Amino acid sequence: xxxxxxxxxxMRGGGRGPFGGQGAPAEKADDFGSSAWRLLxxxxxxxxxxxxxxxxxxxxxFLSVLGxxxxxxxxxxxxxxxxxxxxxxxxxxxxxxxxxxxxxxTQQADLLSGVNFTPGAGxxxxxxxxVIVTVLVIYVIASVLSWAQAYILNVVVQRAMNRxxxxxxxKIHRLPLAYFDTVQRGELLSRVTNDVDNIGQTMQQxxxxxxxxxxxxxxxxxxxxxxxxxxxxxxxxxxxxxxxxTALVARRSQxxxxxxxxxxxxxxxxxxxxxxxxxVVKVFGHQKEVERDFLAENDEVYRASFGAQFVxxxxxxxxxxxxxxxxxxIAVVGGLQVAAGALSIGSVQAFIQYSRQFTQPxxxxxxxxxxxxxxxxSAERVFELLDQPEETPDPRDPETVDPTASELxxxxxxxxxxxxxxxxxxxxxxxxxGSTVAIVGPTGxxxxxxxxxxxxxxxxxxxxxxxxxxxxxxxTRADLxxxxxxxxxxxxxFAGTIRDxxxxxxxxxxxxxxxxAATAAYVDRFVHALPDGYDTxxxxxxxxxxxxxxxxxxxxxxxxxxxxxxxxxxxTSSVDTRTELLIQRAMSRLRADRTSFVIAHRLSTIRDAxxxxxxxxxxxxxxxxxxxxxxxxxxxxxxxxxxxxxxASIDAEEPVR
Numbered sequence: 001x002x003x004x005x006x007x008x009x010x011m012r013g014g015g016r017g018p019f020g021g022q023g024a025p026a027e028k029a030d031d032f033g034s035s036a037w038r039l040l041x042x043x044x045x046x047x048x049x050x051x052x053x054x055x056x057x058x059x060x061x062f063l064s065v066l067g068x069x070x071x072x073x074x075x076x077x078x079x080x081x082x083x084x085x086x087x088x089x090x091x092x093x094x095x096x097x098x099x100x101x102x103x104x105x106t107q108q109a110d111l112l113s114g115v116n117f118t119p120g121a122g123x124x125x126x127x128x129x130x131v132i133v134t135v136l137v138i139y140v141i142a143s144v145l146s147w148a149q150a151y152i153l154n155v156v157v158q159r160a161m162n163r164x165x166x167x168x169x170x171k172i173h174r175l176p177l178a179y180f181d182t183v184q185r186g187e188l189l190s191r192v193t194n195d196v197d198n199i200g201q202t203m204q205q206x207x208x209x210x211x212x213x214x215x216x217x218x219x220x221x222x223x224x225x226x227x228x229x230x231x232x233x234x235x236x237x238x239x240x241x242x243x244x245x246t247a248l249v250a251r252r253s254q255x256x257x258x259x260x261x262x263x264x265x266x267x268x269x270x271x272x273x274x275x276x277x278x279x280v281v282k283v284f285g286h287q288k289e290v291e292r293d294f295l296a297e298n299d300e301v302y303r304a305s306f307g308a309q310f311v312x313x314x315x316x317x318x319x320x321x322x323x324x325x326x327x328x329x330i331a332v333v334g335g336l337q338v339a340a341g342a343l344s345i346g347s348v349q350a351f352i353q354y355s356r357q358f359t360q361p362x363x364x365x366x367x368x369x370x371x372x373x374x375x376x377x378s379a380e381r382v383f384e385l386l387d388q389p390e391e392t393p394d395p396r397d398p399e400t401v402d403p404t405a406s407e408l409x410x411x412x413x414x415x416x417x418x419x420x421x422x423x424x425x426x427x428x429x430x431x432x433x434g435s436t437v438a439i440v441g442p443t444g445x446x447x448x449x450x451x452x453x454x455x456x457x458x459x460x461x462x463x464x465x466x467x468x469x470x471x472x473x474x475x476t477r478a479d480l481x482x483x484x485x486x487x488x489x490x491x492x493x494f495a496g497t498i499r500d501x502x503x504x505x506x507x508x509x510x511x512x513x514x515x516x517a518a519t520a521a522y523v524d525r526f527v528h529a530l531p532d533g534y535d536t537x538x539x540x541x542x543x544x545x546x547x548x549x550x551x552x553x554x555x556x557x558x559x560x561x562x563x564x565x566x567x568x569x570x571x572t573s574s575v576d577t578r579t580e581l582l583i584q585r586a587m588s589r590l591r592a593d594r595t596s597f598v599i600a601h602r603l604s605t606i607r608d609a610x611x612x613x614x615x616x617x618x619x620x621x622x623x624x625x626x627x628x629x630x631x632x633x634x635x636x637x638x639x640x641x642x643x644x645x646x647x648a649s650i651d652a653e654e655p656v657r
Contacts, residue, residue: 032376039199039379042164046156053153057211060145063138065219068357069227070138072350074131077124085123146212153208161200167386168192176391177457178417186269191385194264195378202375206368213361213368220358227351228343234329235355238322245318246369249311256308257377263301265381270297308374315369323360330355392459394476401475405468405483406433406564406595408454414462415453423449427463427620429613436596438606440639441615447599450615451567454597456480485563487587489599491550493542498527499534501553505561514560521556521586523549548583555586566596603640612636 043050168191180188224232274290334348343351408431415424427450431437439447452458453465456477464471472480485505493501502514502523509517518524518534526549530536542550558566568587584605591598600606607626614622614629614636621635629636 032373035376035380035383036372038383039203039376042160043156043203045163046159049152049156053149053156053208054211056145056149056152057208058215060142060149061212061215061219063142063145065216065223065354065357067135067138067142068350068353069223070131070135071353072344072346074128074135074346075349076344076346077128077131149212150208154204157200157203157207160203161196164199164382165192165196168196168382171386171388171390174390175388177452179388184266184269184273186267186272187265188385189272190261190265190268191381194268195261195381198261198378199375199382202371202378206371206375209364209368213364216357216361220354220361224351224354224358227347227354228334228337230337231330231334231351231355234333235326235358238326238358241322242319242365245322246315246365249315249318249369252311256304256311257374258380260301260304260308260374261377261381263297263304267294267297267301270294323356327352327355392473394478395474398476398479399470399474400479401468401470403483404564405470407431407468408565408595409466409469410450410463411466412463413453413460413465415449415458415460424453425619429611429620429623431595431597431611433595434593435610436591436598436606436608438598438600438609438612439615440600440603440606440612440636442639447615448569451486451569451597451599454567455484455486483563484565484567485558485561485590486567487551487554487558487569487590489569489601491542491547491554493538493545493550493553495538497532497535497537498523498530498553501538502534502556502560505557505559509560517559518556520559520589521552522582523552523556525582526552551583552586555583555590558590564594566591566594567599568596569599603643614639 172188172192221232221235224235270293274294330352334343334351337343337348410427410429413424413427414422416422429437439450441447449458453460454472456472459473464473466472467475467480467483494504499514502518503509505517506513514534515524518527527533527536536544538544545553568591590596598606598609600609600612606612609626612622612624612626612629613620614634616635622629622632624632624636630640
């Protein structure tokens with residue numbers, strides 16, 4: 001099976017554990033403008049559709065802006081008809097106004113001078129009906145266009161988020177193992193799920209409203225100047241006040257939203273870690289400590305979320321207050337102009353509607369700053385992931401070797417996780433075709449690191465690893481790993497059936513080959529006792545199989561892959577003796593005719609290895625067969641005596657160093 005390996009870097013798991021520890025350092029917010037601009041850049045492939053959104057929005061706004069002006073005409077018709085009903089017919093409008101002035105009723109005369117009426121005619125019902133029908137048609141068309149705009153924008157945003165998730169997924173596969181050694185899984189999952197979802201919701205809710213709101217402000221402003229430049233100037237006071245308030249609030253809320261999503265990532269990491277280690281927490285009785293840490297981190301999310309929402313929530317009430325002040329000013333000045341005959345009542349009514357239409361999008365823009373701050377904060381976290389350094393690329397003109405190649409050499413290999421802390425140095429060894437190389441040593445001696453270098457999860461700092469004489473760095477990683485199978489100590493089975501998990505080694509394999517692999521790995525012996533045989537669906541963590549059965553399934557997966565190079569991390573310490581014997585037999589069959597690297601924990605299992613490497617502090621301190629190493633009475637001899645003899649006697653015999 002070619003699959004991911006479990007690397008052991010300097011900070012495996014990183015951050016906080018279920019029993020305490022300090023998490024990742026606090027992040028600083030990036031520049032809002034550049035992050036927002038980059039976020040908009042994710043929509044570039046659909047720019048034609050976005051142009052259509054803007055055009056539909058412009059037409060919809062244009063029609064909506066016409067509505068109040070036409071409704072103002074309806075008001076004028078009603079008011080003029082009402083006045084004319086109380087005047088004698090047979091006289092003209094001008095005669096009525098002159099008569100009022102002659103009687104000293106100048107104020108009434110000025111008021112009527114702004115009204116177009118015919119004495120004695122009453123309300124023109126046909127004209128009024130035409131105006132109402134026209135407004136209804138305009139509003140229906142505007143609504144349809146608005147719906148079409150929202151539909152297109154929804155398609156664009158969802159496709160953009162689909163593409164962004166794909167970019168994140170591809171990026172994760174290109175990241176070096178060192179990145180995953182230093183990042184909590186819950187934090188990474190939070191960026192892939194919560195942050196991307198938040199970006200999608202933000203863009204969905206703000207882009208359309210931003211376009212409509214900006215166009216509405218422009219259209220309404222034009223109509224207000226057409227009706228009354230004086231009232232329009234009063235309404236313009238709203239803009240600088242809105243900008244000042246929004247800028248002051250946004251400056252504060254951006255930092256709070258970044259803190260909110262960072263705290264959410266830490267909390268998700270806590271939940272994921274605690275759930276995965278639930279049994280360990282129970283066994284050691286750390287429920288209270290876990291609950292305490294969870295409550296502390298949950299409170300941090302609450303404080304950050306409350307602060308972000310509270311501060312950003314100030315925008316809308318402030319905009320409404322400013323809008324109400326402007327509304328009062330417009331009503332007073334407009335009333336004076338009507339009394340002076342400079343404006344009709346319908347024009348004032350239309351202007352008041354426009355003033356509401358003018359302040360409403362400004363309030364919406366201010367409110368959307370809330371969503372934008374949250375969305376851009378999430379975008380920064382996603383972009384930070386996308387900007388992480390990737391593993392070194394494969395060569396442009398890769399080389400390859402014969403499919404049967406299986407001779408591996410380490411030539412003066414040196415490697416370190418941390419610059420000033422050498423882990424492996426001057427390592428040389430040869431694994432001949434068909435041989436078994438066992439790697440033994442105390443914890444932290446570099447056993448798994450050798451495997452990580454072999455699989456190119458990390459690249460060597462000096463020296464070279466060759467396959468049949470070809471430096472593996474001149475091959476593609478996919479080519480190298482396709483020749484390699486791994487059976488890890490930590491079994492990993494995917495959601496699905498037992499058949500699916502075995503077939504993961506070679507999805508194109510026939511049923512006959514799959515059963516042969518299962519038989520060779522002794523899976524066929526227990527699978528028929530399950531309710532659905534090979535089609536048995538595995539529970540979470542494959543809990544409906546025993547530890548030994550899970551290990552046998554992973555061995556069957558490796559059998560099916562039929563690799564030329566095998567890496568075996570023994571996993572028999574937690575199974576019963578009978579199952580251990582089956583696993584050992586299965587792994588012996590698997591090693592036949594293949595070059596194998598075995599990370600040995602039980603020295604009794606590698607007595608027949610062709611070469612045993614003893615590691616200490618990242619260096620190979622001894623090489624040889626089982627008998628040769630015992631005869632030297634060195635590091636291997638001490639490890640062997642520690643497992644099979646009295647450790648006290650070893651301490652007594654071990655030389656002082």
